Amino acid sequence: MTSRVVSEVEHGSPLYRECVALRLAVLRTPLGLSFTEDELQRESASLHLVCHDGQNLVGCLVLVPLADGEIKMRQVAVAPETQGRGIGRSLVDASETLARHRGFTLMTLHARTTAVPFYERLGYETVGDEFEEVTVPHRAMQKRL
Numbered sequence: 001m002t003s004r005v006v007s008e009v010e011h012g013s014p015l016y017r018e019c020v021a022l023r024l025a026v027l028r029t030p031l032g033l034s035f036t037e038d039e040l041q042r043e044s045a046s047l048h049l050v051c052h053d054g055q056n057l058v059g060c061l062v063l064v065p066l067a068d069g070e071i072k073m074r075q076v077a078v079a080p081e082t083q084g085r086g087i088g089r090s091l092v093d094a095s096e097t098l099a100r101h102r103g104f105t106l107m108t109l110h111a112r113t114t115a116v117p118f119y120e121r122l123g124y125e126t127v128g129d130e131f132e133e134v135t136v137p138h139r140a141m142q143k144r145l
């Protein structure tokens, strides 16, 4: 039996690099896209959360602190072979707890349309119309913390 743990990792660390590899595999390569070093460098002010199941990195996400109590969730990725087992929920729950502790009052995100039901299940609501980002349709969503 393995244990599932969510923790924060430092930007630029070996664990951060593992997250980037997972995000690339789950979110970018299937769209024929990649990350530039500039793009990754701009993430230095963001928070990086990972979920491990035993030794295995099974999921991660990025939180971007914004103004006026808002924090934006990005790049939510769960390893394909472990999707549908509550890992996404654990990561989002942990993000909300961390954000609340740090004084944020609103979690926002741009959800791929295919993932909207996942976020709705976790209490998020859509805001505004569908739009395109990284070549796929998205909806803005939010939740009061």
Ligand SMILES: CC(C)(COP(=O)(O)OP(=O)(O)OC[C@H]1O[C@@H](n2cnc3c(N)ncnc32)[C@H](O)[C@@H]1OP(=O)(O)O)[C@@H](O)C(=O)NCCC(=O)NCCS
Pocket: 026, 027, 075, 076, 077, 078, 079, 082, 083, 084, 085, 086, 087, 088, 089, 090, 110, 111, 112, 114, 115, 117, 118, 119, 121
């Ligand atoms: C979307 C994603 C992050 C969800 O993580 P996950 O670990 O697979 O989801 P969980 O097992 O934690 O699901 C939590 C709940 O949401 C539901 N759910 C998850 N994905 C869903 C989907 N695409 N459609 C409908 N419901 C979904 C689950 O059934 C579960 O419901 P329950 O609590 O009633 O059982 C993950 O599947 C993923 O990485 N997908 C590919 C990349 C992606 O789309 N990322 C989001 C970009 S915005």
